[in-house]
Amino acid sequence: MTESDFSPKRNHIHSESSKEELPERFFNIRMRASLNGKHCSGGEEILLERNLEEGISRLFKRGLGSAPHHLKNDLTISIRVDGVAPEHLQRSQLLPVRQLHSESEETTRSFIRSFLLFSLGKISVDQEKSTQKILDCIDSLLKPTANPLWGAILLSPSGEKIPVPEEGVRTTHIGMEWKTKEELEASAESNGISGRRFPEALMLASKVVAQPLIHLELCISDDPTYTTGYIAAKDIAYIRLPHMKKAGMTGGGRIYLLNRIPDDDELTALIAGLKETSVLFDKMSPISPPQHLEDLLFTCKQELECPPIHSNPG
Numbered sequence: 001m002t003e004s005d006f007s008p009k010r011n012h013i014h015s016e017s018s019k020e021e022l023p024e025r026f027f028n029i030r031m032r033a034s035l036n037g038k039h040c041s042g043g044e045e046i047l048l049e050r051n052l053e054e055g056i057s058r059l060f061k062r063g064l065g066s067a068p069h070h071l072k073n074d075l076t077i078s079i080r081v082d083g084v085a086p087e088h089l090q091r092s093q094l095l096p097v098r099q100l101h102s103e104s105e106e107t108t109r110s111f112i113r114s115f116l117l118f119s120l121g122k123i124s125v126d127q128e129k130s131t132q133k134i135l136d137c138i139d140s141l142l143k144p145t146a147n148p149l150w151g152a153i154l155l156s157p158s159g160e161k162i163p164v165p166e167e168g169v170r171t172t173h174i175g176m177e178w179k180t181k182e183e184l185e186a187s188a189e190s191n192g193i194s195g196r197r198f199p200e201a202l203m204l205a206s207k208v209v210a211q212p213l214i215h216l217e218l219c220i221s222d223d224p225t226y227t228t229g230y231i232a233a234k235d236i237a238y239i240r241l242p243h244m245k246k247a248g249m250t251g252g253g254r255i256y257l258l259n260r261i262p263d264d265d266e267l268t269a270l271i272a273g274l275k276e277t278s279v280l281f282d283k284m285s286p287i288s289p290p291q292h293l294e295d296l297l298f299t300c301k302q303e304l305e306c307p308p309i310h311s312n313p314g
Helices: 049-064 069-074 105-122 127-142 178-190 197-209 264-276 293-305
Strands: 011-014 019-022 026-035 038-048 075-084 089-093 097-100 153-155 174-176 214-220 229-233 237-241 253-258 278-283 287-291
Touching: 026 049, 026 278, 038 049, 038 174, 049 075, 069 075, 089 197, 097 105, 097 293, 105 127, 105 214, 105 229, 105 237, 105 293, 127 153, 127 214, 127 253, 174 178, 174 197, 178 197, 178 278, 178 287, 197 214, 197 229, 197 237, 197 278, 237 293, 287 293
Parallel strands: 089 278, 097 237, 097 287, 153 253, 174 278
Antiparallel strands: 011 019, 026 038, 026 075, 214 229, 214 253, 229 237
16 A cells, blocks of 8 residues: 555546536444454454445455464454545544563552552542552452453443443544554564554554543453553653563453543443444554663653643544
């Protein structure tokens, strides 16, 4: 693909007296693969119609490759395609990225605790108590379960769970312009980040914390071979956190911490917006090299006091 892949393509309809120009349509593609009923792969993109077939093929191959050859007969791949009207497509900027230099679960846990304590200052009456409840929720997510959530848990500023649909709160309908993706991958590689997980997680987190009701997101992968997670916080950054769990642990999940308790209508609108509003990221923000715990905490506190200029969907 090239930069022009996301530029409006002009189609001409001729008549005896006029010529009308129609914008090319966007589509959202979502793939989910399961092996014997257990989720094993997923992905999504927002593409122009001319790139639709290529995108479907790319996601299908990802799903097909998620199972070993001898188990492919037990693999189920679902692909859904939805049209997105150009006037309903929001464009936005990715969060800036920071990284914790950590060589142990203990260092990462210490950063999370310290980060929560100062970031909760504006939304919680008792930061210490709220922080402990959030840490307890993280521990519960790390325990293996036969029925893991597909979506996120919602927590109030005090760390209490807010009732949500049984499968959790889903965030979908996100995509990135190809030129922005190339720039992001090049910058990520120069800062020691590789793989497809990072761009997808950054998109999702950038959509999540742009919501006015959401204070931060915390994510731990349920992949036993992948131990890096993140905290994404409004007005601060997407912060990559290595060693969020021990290798081999199958637990994981997402937490969306709200800045206040919403009423029923606000909660319904939040869940619908995260699941249904289409956001295309066409700008990236800087990626910084790893910092040691105290240095990163100092940087985050500065950014909280003087937040960077950042474009959010809306």
